[in-house]
């Protein structure tokens with residue numbers, strides 16, 4: 156038998172293993188609960204699921220044995236209408252995550268760097284490092300506000316100019332928005348500014364900046380069907396890019412990155428906007444109601460977020476313990492205990508009955524441990 160064990164790149168050999176969330180089926184077995192009896196508020200998924208037209212369109216679709224259209228023309232026509240930019244500026248992907256990865260591979264080589272603003276979504280630094288790039292972290296302030304001057308300074312002092320600035324609006328995990336004025340200022344910097352709008356459908360305020368892209372050569376906007384349209388499991392996202400950049404992305408993508416099921420589901424979703432938008436409105440009401448109710452619980456300090464989730468600082472007890480107590484009652488939430496996110500819970504907006512159970516369980520857990 157040969158004894159040689161092939162070595163990957165040194166940086167990958169030394170990389171830590173990514174710990175993913177447990178699959179829902181495994182969680183259900185561990186908790187001894189039927190999946191239907193679990194309230195899953197830990198990954199910002201849409202509890203209403205996809206539009207019923209998605210199921211219908213998928214069962215009726217006759218060409219599962221034929222490769223998808225590499226250019227996804229039909230989907231891009233529908234998306235152009237939904238987003239309000241030309242289809243020439245729209246690039247579909249296997250989730251927004253795939254597009255973050257592709258952007259990193261197109262822009263970064265060893266020695267390059269990106270700027271992220273933690274606490275934020277983890278995939279920007281993950282994918283940048285996979286491309287051999289360095290990650291410059293410009294931390295947010297205590298209220299999760301961006302340090303705009305810090306970003307400008309980081310660009311000014313860098314030996315080689317950073318290539319990409321990743322912004323997230325609304326930001327995950329706190330739900331805060333990047334104001335249009337701030338974005339205008341940051342677009343003056345000599346790098347590509349990527350605005351991740353995964354949750355923009357849930358936000359009140361100045362709205363999407365996707366419409367700026369065709370006139371702004373250094374702006375890209377990322378979107379997804381995972382949250383507002385309830386398609387997280389099917390994987391469908393897209394980016395809006397200036398034409399000059401589109402050409403390079405087309406060259407580098409896997410030809411069949413978007414599978415036919417995802418494309419069919421995306422089209423069926425865009426064909427059922429009134430229903431999906433009504434659900435988004437219901438989730439926003441639930442998010443705001445949950446925020447108000449969480450404020451009444453003394454141990455909890457929620458932030459007013461614009462995504463489909465609320466970030467909440469926990470005081471006087473470990474957030475992890477609260478998370479475990481909720482899980483024992485079949486309610487899954489996300490907990491954080493790391494730099495910049497000490498002792499926090501992030502709770503996705505659910506259906507009204509989910510909020511009822513969550514809030515009752517939270518009051519019970521926090522009262523119990525106060526009186527003991």
Ligand SMILES: *Cc1c(COP(=O)(O)O)cnc(C)c1O
Pocket residue numbers: 249250251252253276323326327351353378379380381387390391392
């Ligand atoms: C969920 C999420 C995504 C991932 O979107 P997919 O289309 O499911 O890959 C991207 N960005 C942020 C900020 C997210 O929270």
